[in-house]
Amino acid sequence: MRKSGQSRHPAHPKRRQLRSRAAIRRPKSNHAYWMFGIHAVSAALLNPARRKHRLVVSKNCFRKLRAEIKSSGLRPEFAEGRKLTAVMGQDSVHQGVALKVSPLEVVSISSLQSMAGARARVLLLDRVSDPHNVGAILRSADAFGAMAVVTTRRHAPPETGVLAKTASGALERVPYVRIPNLSAALKLLKEAEFNLIGLDSEAEEELALVGERFRQGRIALVLGSEGRGLRPSTQAVCDGLASIACNPSLGSLNVSNAAAIALYETRMRQTDHGRSC
Numbered sequence: 180m181r182k183s184g185q186s187r188h189p190a191h192p193k194r195r196q197l198r199s200r201a202a203i204r205r206p207k208s209n210h211a212y213w214m215f216g217i218h219a220v221s222a223a224l225l226n227p228a229r230r231k232h233r234l235v236v237s238k239n240c241f242r243k244l245r246a247e248i249k250s251s252g253l254r255p256e257f258a259e260g261r262k263l264t265a266v267m268g269q270d271s272v273h274q275g276v277a278l279k280v281s282p283l284e285v286v287s288i289s290s291l292q293s294m295a296g297a298r299a300r301v302l303l304l305d306r307v308s309d310p311h312n313v314g315a316i317l318r319s320a321d322a323f324g325a326m327a328v329v330t331t332r333r334h335a336p337p338e339t340g341v342l343a344k345t346a347s348g349a350l351e352r353v354p355y356v357r358i359p360n361l362s363a364a365l366k367l368l369k370e371a372e373f374n375l376i377g378l379d380s381e382a383e384e385e386l387a388l389v390g391e392r393f394r395q396g397r398i399a400l401v402l403g404s405e406g407r408g409l410r411p412s413t414q415a416v417c418d419g420l421a422s423i424a425c426n427p428s429l430g431s432l433n434v435s436n437a438a439a440i441a442l443y444e445t446r447m448r449q450t451d452h453g454r455s456c
Contacts, residue, residue: 211281214343215273217243222348223278224251229351230281235263240275271340282338286354288364291327292371295397298449300442301368303329305361305403305413307434310336313355314345315435316402321349323442325400329356329364365401365416373397377409377417378441380431386444389421394448400441402434 211232214223217240223229224247234253236244237260248255263273271277291301302325307313313328313336320328335357336342343350358364365375374393378386378400390398401417403409408431414420423432423440432440 211279212338213267213277213340214280215267215271215277215340216344216347217274217276218347219343219350220244220276220278221247222351223280223343224248224253226351228283231278232281233279235277237263237275244276267340272344277340283350283355286327286356288329288356288358288367291329291354291356292367295326295371295373298395298397299373300325300398300400300445300449301327301329301373302438302442303361303364303368303399303401304331304335304434305401305409306331306334306407307402307404308334308336310339310342311345312405312433312435314342314347314350316438317342317346317349317353317355319435319439319442320353321346323439323446325353325442327354327356329358329361331361332357332359362412362416365399365413368399369416369418371397373399374419375399375401375417376441376445377401377414377420378403378423378437379409379414379420380422382420382422384419384421385424386421386441387424387448389419390445390448392419394445398445398449400438400445402438402441405431405434 214220221244223231224244231251231253234248234255235258236255238257241248241255260275263275263277267273267277302316302320304313307330317328338350338355369375374396376389376393376398401409401413403413423437425432
């Protein structure tokens with residue numbers, strides 16, 4: 180007889196075992212994919228806008244995510260770490276959990292225009308293609324209150340497990356907007372009274388000065404890929420170009436580090452010394 184308070188579906192690995200490796204193949208980027216990592220999966224389980232299909236979890240991770248799993252309504256399949264690694268691949272730091280999801284619904288630039296507050300900030304990425312960098316930028320955007328990260332459909336990663344893992348849950352909270360043409364998006368944001376600040380390591384003005392000039396309004400921070408930086412056509416649309424002061428021997432910062440510094444600096448300017456995150 181089941182004791183009072185005992186779960187009807189106990190967390191036992193023999194209840195629902197992981198299906199065959201063939202059934203868990205990595206899907207195409209525009210279809211459902213496997214998300215992994217505790218923070219990424221936890222946030223997705225709690226996001227009502229996220230379509231969730233299958234959950235594979237170890238006994239230990241199930242105990243950590245019990246409340247989120249119950250909230251999602253999903254029935255978990257159980258597998259231990261080594262079996263998950265064999266299925267997901269050695270490069271996936273899954274932490275004992277994988278969730279098959281559909282990409283979130285597309286957010287348009289026009290919807291960002293309508294949602295933007297008086298001092299809204301967005302990030303625009305010009306050919307930043309590394310999913311680790313984009314995931315880290317999403318995480319910084321979440322930490323420092325940016326309303327969206329905008330990039331192009333080409334030369335930029337779609338939603339993937341690696342991107343979601345690096346974003347550490349931020350993908351569920353910060354819109355990741357992929358648009359056909361960056362120049363058109365920049366012009367639309369200009370029409371919505373965003374001040375476009377392009378980050379360029381060779382710019383004469385430092386970010387502190389440029390940020391101060393635009394502190395009273397909306398700001399769009401535009402970042403290019405490492406090495407190539409912003410394209411000339413992107414620079415031409417910006418209201419100002421800014422560099423981040425750092426040790427000259429360094430050369431240039433990683434794009435995700437530059438994004439975090441720029442978000443912090445502009446928030447400090449907009450909020451008179453900001454507040455802790």
